[in-house]
Amino acid sequence: MTHADVDLRKLRYFVAVAEELNFGRAAQRLHIAQPVLSRQIQALERELDAQLFVRDKRRTRLTPAGEQLVADAELVLAGAEALRRRVAQAASAAGTFTVGFMPGLTVTGPVRAFGDAHPGLTVEVLRTSWNDQVSVLHDGRADVGYVRLPIDAAGLEVRPLFSERRMAVVGTGHRLAGRTSVNIADLADEHLLQHPDTVPEWGQVARETRGRRETPPPEMRSVEEKLEHVAAGRGISILPESTATYYQRPDVAYVPIADIPPGQVALAWVAARRDPLIAGFAALAVTMR
Structure with missing residues (x-):
């Protein structure tokens, strides 16, 4: 197991404790012993040179450093999941491009035109919601997404498409x-x-x-x-x-x-991805908005 693997595991352990704010419940959720979980969190604190939790007899709470790590951990873990999905897709040799869309938006035209332009590619659609229209991009469930603003645009490229009452x-x-x-x-x-x-x-x-x-x-x-x-x-x-x-x-x-x-509709994707398919779909979406 590589050092990066260990760090991701510790990060997942940290997120579980941060969500539960209870080491016992987090350990049950993770199916590990509580002392093991405590040692992993302590090791993560040493690696980051920061205290992440304050614990007393009554409760566990996040420190300011812990709150910052919660904000960043979601993107890191979602990026790791997106990487896993893309590698698995490449290994299966099944080319798939997934377009997320919010309720009420019709994406049939761009999706059909994009599929016609790439006959060897399977173009799929994924209905999203206010809760997950951004997370599906970070974790790789969708390559691009028709989103309704405002969104947390951290790590995303966002291209405005149109507005509506x-x-x-x-x-x-x-x-x-x-x-x-x-x-x-x-x-x-x-x-x-x-x-x-x-x-x-x-x-x-x-x-x-x-x-x-x-x-x-x-x-x-x-x-x-x-x-x-x-x-x-x-x-x-x-x-x-x-x-x-x-x-x-x-x-x-x-x-x-x-x-x-008016409400704003935009196309969004992970900024770090330099996939020509994404650039091609974005150009098509702008012309067919």
């Missing part, structure tokens, strides 16, 4: 249904059924979060789930126009929001 999604019996447009302030008394980070303008007007810190609502697993909650009168959602157009249904209404910037 954002729509308030309300039940058909809602007071705002049938309006030709609304302002973001008109929604101030509503309950937002998505993570507020996906709608930065929401935090400036929302009364449900004013004056107190609230735990963000649980992330909906799909657009369909959001629409079910909207139709049931449990709150509102804010979606890009293409998503709203794609997911038409009779029990919800879509109203343009007039005073917030």
